[in-house]
Amino acid sequence: MKDFYDILGVGKDATLNDIKKAYRKLAIKYHPDKNPNNKKEAEKKFKEATEAYSVLSDKNKKREYDQYGNTSSYGDASSMNFDDIFNNLGDIFNDGFDSYTEFGFNSNKKNIKNRGTNLKVLIKVNLEDIYYGKEKTIKIKKMKLSPNIKFKTCDKCNGTGVITKITNTFIGRMQTTNTCNYCKGQGKIIYNIPNNANYDGLIEKIEYIKVQIPIGINDGEMLKIIKQGNDAPYGGRPGDLIIIFKVLPNKNFKRKKQNLYYRLYLSIPEAILGCKKELKTLTGKIKITINKGIQSEKKIILKNKGLPYRNGYNYGDLIVTTRVWIPKKINKDQKKFFIKNKNNKNFYYKL
Ligand SMILES: [Zn+2]
Incomplete structure (x- = not known):
């Protein structure tokens, strides 16, 4: 039986981060491009590491492997599809790995997530509020996408939001797909920013939001209201609204x-x-x-x-x-x- 921990050179208590790091290291070491004199062996090791990584980086597979030591259900590394391997590599190297370009892979950018920033608001509540779980209307200042903004299709990605590059190498056709860094994956770019908007096309707006105070909430507890934060530039996913509850002291209790x-x-x-x-x-x-x-x-x-x-x-x-x-x-x-x-x-x- 293959010991995936051994292959990656990590302990059984390794965190996901440790596992990623170990895999990155091996992927660089055994990448066929880097081993011109020993391609076959390097390729084999590379695949092995990839198989180990694909199991240990997956919570469910890892649990199964830890419990039963089962490797058969994951297939044999030699039958792995290269496109899949490299697409996986795209993901793993995207989070903060600079040497990605060492391979001559075409991506030089991390995945850009177009997401608005979170808003934090403090709400003061009294004991009656939390006893009944009352509803409160709060006033917040939010960055909203200006309604007068004009967009045009991003010509870097032709509106798809992604840039796909295909490179032919001796080990096969290699495809990497990355978020278009020009339009941040939205497929469109700002064509005309209204006068009152900022560089991202956002303007400050006052909004009133109804908040249901959670029954029995404790001082300092937080509530996240999804997508009620600031808008994202180009109309991506808005940030979240984080409400922090300050429970006021009561003179009697x-x-x-x-x-x-x-x-x-x-x-x-x-x-x-x-x-x-x-x-x-x-x-x-x-x-x-x-x-x-x-x-x-x-x-x-x-x-x-x-x-x-x-x-x-x-x-x-x-x-x-x-x-x-x-x-x-x-x-x-x-x-x-x-x-x-x-x-x-x-x-x-x-x-
Ligand atoms: Zn684009």
């Missing part, structure tokens, strides 16, 4: 994940006698009963009265912590009462 914390102040009589208290929550008022003789820092847990989880079904809790408020000012009568009871054992700590 502190948030820890989906739980809400509330501090409930009680007067001395309330704490001693017990009472009913009304609490204003995010969803309305709720009544809670305070038993007589309650202490400070007593936690009352109101199940499912916190924030909804992202799934929208489960809820966190509302945790009420009591604190008995000691007044700083009291009147004469009250003072008398406390002086009278100074040594009353009922006021002292007792388990």
Whole structure:
């Protein structure tokens, strides 16, 4: 059995990047053009490396290979089609490989992707917004393709957006297809830029976009709205709109994940006698009963009265912590009462 890792000279833990790098190196080393005195052997090695690469660079094939060591289903390297090999090479060398031209391949450009830039917006939301998953309209400044722009067909690629070159070499017909760098693959170029547009034919526009705030979202979380970013020059794929949520603090509630914390102040009589208290929550008022003789820092847990989880079904809790408020000012009568009871054992700590 062939060991693809061995062939490429990488370890089993190699990343896709390592695998690509290793393959590039071997492809250069064994490219038949570079081995005029040893063509047959070089070609064989080149194909072997290509076979190994085609398996290890494919997630599914790699998994299968790692598990079962199966190589039979990928065919024999010697039967490989050269066009396929070189088309694959086109892809691999396109991402940042300068020596591509060493082979005399015709491509000297990376694949140019005509894509608009992403837009980032910060949205401030409060706890009510994230409780209900409210919809908000936001104003954004976007670069849009000017409607008055005029295009003409790209004469470098005749409107196809790609440039295909075919070279005949001793190992076969070699075809490379690359994105046309002149029109960035769009097949058309700007013929007339309106006065108010920039070099790429883009103008700044204000747009209002409705955003559904995700239920229960956390501070700093992001949401990507596909293709709502800046337009691409020549009308390619627009960038994305990235929304970052800033959850504003609430004066009554502190948030820890989906739980809400509330501090409930009680007067001395309330704490001693017990009472009913009304609490204003995010969803309305709720009544809670305070038993007589309650202490400070007593936690009352109101199940499912916190924030909804992202799934929208489960809820966190509302945790009420009591604190008995000691007044700083009291009147004469009250003072008398406390002086009278100074040594009353009922006021002292007792388990
Ligand atoms: Zn073109």
